[in-house]
Amino acid sequence: MTSSSSSLMEETTKKVPLSSEIKRTRPALQYQSGFGNHFSTEAIPNALPEGQNTPQTCPYGLYAEQLSGTAFTVPREHNQRSWLYRIRPSVVQSRFIPVASSLSRLGLLNKPEVTTPAMLRWRPLPLPMPASDPNAPTTAGSGVDFVDGLVCMMGAGDPGSKQGLNVFMYAADTSMVDVAFQNSDGDFLVVPQMGTLHIRTEMGILEVEPREIVVLPRGIKFQIDVDAPSRGYVLEVFEGHFQLPQLGPLGANGLANPRDFKYPVAAFQDLERPFRLFNKFGGELFEATLPASPFNVVAWHGNYAPFKYNLDDFCCVGSVTYDHLVGRQEDLGGMGLIGFVFLLGIVITPFGLFPRHPSI
Numbered sequence: 001m002t003s004s005s006s007s008l009m010e011e012t013t014k015k016v017p018l019s020s021e022i023k024r025t026r027p028a029l030q031y032q033s034g035f036g037n038h039f040s041t042e043a044i045p046n047a048l049p050e051g052q053n054t055p056q057t058c059p060y061g062l063y064a065e066q067l068s069g070t071a072f073t074v075p076r077e078h079n080q081r082s083w084l085y086r087i088r089p090s091v092v093q094s095r096f097i098p099v100a101s102s103l104s105r106l107g108l109l110n111k112p113e114v115t116t117p118a119m120l121r122w123r124p125l126p127l128p129m130p131a132s133d134p135n136a137p138t139t140a141g142s143g144v145d146f147v148d149g150l151v152c153m154m155g156a157g158d159p160g161s162k163q164g165l166n167v168f169m170y171a172a173d174t175s176m177v178d179v180a181f182q183n184s185d186g187d188f189l190v191v192p193q194m195g196t197l198h199i200r201t202e203m204g205i206l207e208v209e210p211r212e213i214v215v216l217p218r219g220i221k222f223q224i225d226v227d228a229p230s231r232g233y234v235l236e237v238f239e240g241h242f243q244l245p246q247l248g249p250l251g252a253n254g255l256a257n258p259r260d261f262k263y264p265v266a267a268f269q270d271l272e273r274p275f276r277l278f279n280k281f282g283g284e285l286f287e288a289t290l291p292a293s294p295f296n297v298v299a300w301h302g303n304y305a306p307f308k309y310n311l312d313d314f315c316c317v318g319s320v321t322y323d324h325l326v327g328r329q330e331d332l333g334g335m336g337l338i339g340f341v342f343l344l345g346i347v348i349t350p351f352g353l354f355p356r357h358p359s360i
Contacts, residue, residue, distance in 0.1 A: 026198070029207055031262035035244060035307070041204070042085075042299035043266040053083050062298055063089045067202075069217055069241060069304035080217075080241060082302025084202060087270055088292055096279060096286035122153055124193070125171040127229040143174030146197075146224040147181055147278050150234065159185035159238045160282055165338055168234035175225035178273065180294050184281040186238040188216040189340060195230025199223070202297045203305045204264025213340075214308040215242055221277070221294045222306070237337060245339075253315075260313040263305050269293040311342055 032039045042048050047062065049055050054064045062085040069080035128144040149172040157164010165186075175198075190197070192210045199206045199214060201222045208214040210232075216222055218241075244256055271293040279286045 026207075029205055030265050031206075031308075032265060033259050033262055035256075035258035035261040036303055037258075037263075038301070038303045039263055039305065040301040041264075041266040043268050044298055047085055047266075047299035048301060049085070058085055060298065062086060065090060067219060067302075067304060069219070080302075080304040082203070082300055082304040084297045085299045086202075087268070087296040087298065090294065092291060093277060094289040096281075096288045099278070099285040099287050122169065124231060125149070125151065125169045127171050127231060128173040144172050145174045145176045145179065146170055146172045146226075147176065147179065148172070157238060162186075162239045164238050166236040168236065169232070170234060171229070171231045172224070172226055173229040176223045179276045179278070180221045180223050180290070182221045182277060182279045183216070183218055183236070184279055185218070185283065186236045187218050187241055189235040189237075189242065190214045190216065190232060191234070192230065192232040194232065195226055195228050197230065197232075198225040198227075199306070200225070200267075200269075200295055201264060201306050202295055203300055204267045206262070206264050206306060206308050208308050211312060212308055212310050214306065216306050217241060217304060220306060223295065235338065235340065239337060242340075255316075256309065256314055261307050261309050263307045266297060266299050267295075268298050269295045314342075 032041065040048060044060065047059050049058055049064070053066070058064050065084045065086065067082050067084055069082075070078060074080075128149070149170045150168050151170070153167050153169055155164065155166040190208070191213050192208055194210065196210075197208045197214070199208060199216070199222055201216070202220055206214055244258065247254060273292065275290040275293055277288045277290050277294065279288070
């Protein structure tokens, strides 16, 4: 990497807040819109190669990597992948080692519990207690981040065969400082119920509030910061990726409009200090050490990236109060793996819109 490109990166990096600073300065984020679009974004001008994906020398001495969300030979209309141009190769890390007791929290694989046909529901997870709380245990006060606060509530199938799903709840009060998470089992759909999530991903930054959802696809590293105690739900699917349902007789418009889905623009860190990387693989948790921040992607293009959606943008059609938003791709038999359903406040408009004419 040339000295001129290094100084340019250092100047640009100063504009990106560190995890420890993000609570004090949260600039308004920019997004790209359109569900499943092919995006192109760069944090430094001319960082994206022109005319090819892997030139012999990338601009600014960056490393080109392709992140595949589907098999290489999947037909074009279903193929998902993105090209990332980063400061350091992602393979620079220590060996992964298993994290003790991860199976009970992050998966139900081979667990001996007996299932029941009874109808069940869950109470919200208790929020982490600060050390100043008189009812707090002696271990309180150290803080619980998103990884530590993630608990598997139910599941079916097997991530090894890429069939099935898991449902999690999370409760956290601490940001993931110098920590990154990567899910090798499936896609996460995160639904905040309390507290705003500030999510830094390899592709950029997303801010997700209650009444919004965010999808974090398989294999993409992310880090979640919180400003206050936060709680919510996570749906994980092992097979395929989320897609919008067909509109059928509704025609061209309605329900969740593609333009309302927001994708991040490129934003990177050039930090040379150790990071802990947690990887969920086969329902278990593994940890490795990185010599620098993994969020060092200066530019990227493609259609495989995290995205968020504001549930208030959902367009109900007719006098209905709920409908499907996104679902996992259907198989050849037309059966979807899951459907994400939510309840909206709605004004029923067919009656009372206009005063009755005196002649009627």
